[in-house]
Amino acid sequence: PRPNHRETASAGNHPHFQPGTGRPDREDRRLLPVPQTRMERVLADRAAELGVEVRRGHELTGLSQHADAVTVEVVGPTGRYEISSRYVVGADGAHSTTRKLAGIEFPGAASDDIVTRIAEVAVPNEFVDPATGGLNLPGYGHISPMYHRTERGVFAHARFPSRPDLVFTVEWATDGIDTDAPLNLEEVHDSIYRVMGADLPLRPPEGRGPHRLDRSIGVNTRLADRYHDGRVLLVGDAAHVHFVIGGPGLNLGLQDAINLGWKLAAVIHGWAPPGLLDTYGAERRPVGERVAMHSQAQLALLAPGAEVTALRELFTELLRDQHTAAHIANMMAGADICYDMGTESTHTLIGRWAPDLLLDTGNGPVRLADLTTTARPLLVDCTENACLATEADGWRDRIDIVTAHTSNTAATGLLLRPDCYIAWATDSPDPGPHERESMRTALTTWFGTAQRPSQRRPVPPRSAAGPR
Ligand SMILES: Cc1cc2nc3c(=O)[nH]c(=O)nc-3n(C[C@H](O)[C@H](O)[C@H](O)COP(=O)(O)OP(=O)(O)OC[C@H]3O[C@@H](n4cnc5c(N)ncnc54)[C@H](O)[C@@H]3O)c2cc1C
Structure with a gap:
């Protein structure tokens, strides 16, 4: 959902930051307090729209993994039954039965x-x-x-x-x-x-x-020792718990789900490159570790006693420095995440969450965020001769391609994963063969091998004005 500005507060208003200095360093990053009940309603509505059946009052009680499937035992209102599937995602909270049944430790x-x-x-x-x-x-x-x-x-x-x-x-x-x-x-x-x-x-x-x-x-403060065990994956509080201060818990869990969702879909639809699912834990566990670290640090700063009061005074002095305040604000907002995209390209946006650029697609201005609602990979080509779009032709069955103009000179080409993290970027108006090759490598790394021309079916053109 779009931000409701009545409910929007910037990190600068947070009492732990000096007003006006502690904002995350990008204007499109804001703290957005949303009641959990509202968030759950939005997610439930979306699940219903996609035809997902949610069974309330059914409890997971058993789990066994086999070579090609995982079987769960469930107790529902009319009794016990089993379901077999290729994967199970444990989103069952801090006391996760999934985690325990999969034998995943929860140290901390x-x-x-x-x-x-x-x-x-x-x-x-x-x-x-x-x-x-x-x-x-x-x-x-x-x-x-x-x-x-x-x-x-x-x-x-x-x-x-x-x-x-x-x-x-x-x-x-x-x-x-x-x-x-x-x-x-x-x-x-x-x-x-x-x-x-x-x-x-x-x-x-x-x-x-x-x-x-x-x-x-x-x-x-606990972290699952692995987020992924065979055919079982953990997201949200099932994978991490920490002190509530700063309220990072929901964001952390949602980002887990968004990171995992498209990778699991790619595996199930058969186009995932080898090892894609392993990147879920590799990317998300360090983020969970970081939240555990800063929530413990904040808990220490809240403790009673004169020594803690002295430590807080020292922190207050440090937070008067704009860079330190921005560092902390970015950490609290989860805006400092930078995933290893496995590319040699050094563009500063690679690995980071995409900025919400305003693009001109010939049909009027459109926000980058509005182009991402299909939850498919997205290539935005703002180069002079749209050479990136041509280069990515073999991936059109999996990725959306939009050619556009932007006044933002920081990026003329962006390859977004469905979780909106940038897999590859360029600021060249006319990328040469070496850069185009690095984009092909990124496409292969994240979205699998290109289709041969004989395999390709025509793909309807992507509407630049909004989601397809
Ligand atoms: C007092 C408090 C204040 C908080 N404040 C904030 C805040 O301000 N901001 C913020 O971002 N976060 C906050 N959090 C954290 C946030 O609530 C959690 O991070 C978030 O709810 C985790 O979501 P989840 O879906 O992973 O787990 P949960 O919300 O715990 O959901 C797990 C679900 O799994 C179900 N389940 C459990 N076991 C089984 C089973 N065996 N079979 C079937 N279903 C099962 C449960 O019934 C539940 O519906 C707070 C937490 C607490 C306790």
């Missing part, structure tokens, strides 16, 4: 002394600062939206359109908690009081529930 670190509490609540309107959405807490003062650390813990408050306010606390003491008793508003209130030293009256939110009220003891 556990911080058992931490308790987090999260609740949907109503706070007195007179406490909310209409200008910032933050809180004016009597006895404490102004609190910016989102995370706020004191020497005793962390408090966060967030206001969302058409949803109840969220409050969240983190404390580094688990003594005396009755873990059998469900969390209630009084316990949340007392936790806020301990962290802030001030009283924030809480009421249940208006409207029909159930309203969120969760307590969680311990923080796990």
Whole structure:
């Protein structure tokens, strides 16, 4: 879906960055807070559109791998049954049964002394600062939206359109908690009081529930020791868990799925080059490792104590440097990912997520993003004589080819994988034989061998104005 600008916030507004300096260094990168329920609805609608059957209330209970198939045992509302398929993707969350049944270890670190509490609540309107959405807490003062650390813990408050306010606390003491008793508003209130030293009256939110009220003891940072084992693949929290700060979890999981989706489709449709599926774990596990690293680092910076306060002061000084702030902002946004595309070409965009260029295709301006909705590989040829399109003729059955003009001189030719990472690029207006050969190599590396002329069937021309 297109960004809803009412919900769009730049990384520069994040309290961990100095305003105005901590933006990811590209304007097309923004933090876009989207409720998970909305995201799930969008994905469910798209799955339905594609004819995917989603079976709710069916539980995976067994899994066995064979040479050419994998069989899963499922318990559904009407009993137990089996399904065999060529691959299984475990997207079954942190306690993934798929991962356990496939014998994939989940090593990492556990911080058992931490308790987090999260609740949907109503706070007195007179406490909310209409200008910032933050809180004016009597006895404490102004609190910016989102995370706020004191020497005793962390408090966060967030206001969302058409949803109840969220409050969240983190404390580094688990003594005396009755873990059998469900969390209630009084316990949340007392936790806020301990962290802030001030009283924030809480009421249940208006409207029909159930309203969120969760307590969680311990923080796990874990990464599957492999994302791919034979015919089993893991995505999302099944492959990685980490502290929630900064909210990178959903993006990380979606990017796993987008990275894996087209590769698995290529294997199933029979055009995948050898080893394509292995690149899934090779690319995504290091990204998961990096998120684990920065969420642990942030957890350390939130801990109580005078030494941590001193460390935060040092970090605050460092973040005044624009390059450091941009480095951190890019890391938090996942905008620093650069995959190894296995090419000798050195164009700076290779391996990176495609910029949303504005292209002139002869039918008016079109955004590059709008050309990628077919989820097929895409070659954008802005060279003077459209020589790249000719060169890629043998791959037309698998890739979309668009010839266009762009005022952006950074790239005259871009080869995008379906996950929108750039496999190859040039800035030459008239690429020579060596460059064209390097594009052919990239096409073969990612999209398999070219069809011989005798194998080719006519492909309808790609509409430049939008998806086919
Ligand atoms: C308190 C909290 C706050 C968070 N805040 C944010 C945030 O602000 N931003 C953000 O990006 N992320 C946030 N996250 C993380 C985010 O929720 C997860 O990263 C995301 O939900 C992972 O999605 P997933 O599909 O991989 O797993 P899940 O959302 O856990 O989904 C797994 C699904 O698999 C199903 N399942 C499990 N076992 C089986 C089985 N045996 N058979 C069949 N089905 C099964 C489950 O029922 C579930 O539907 C937060 C997490 C928590 C706990």
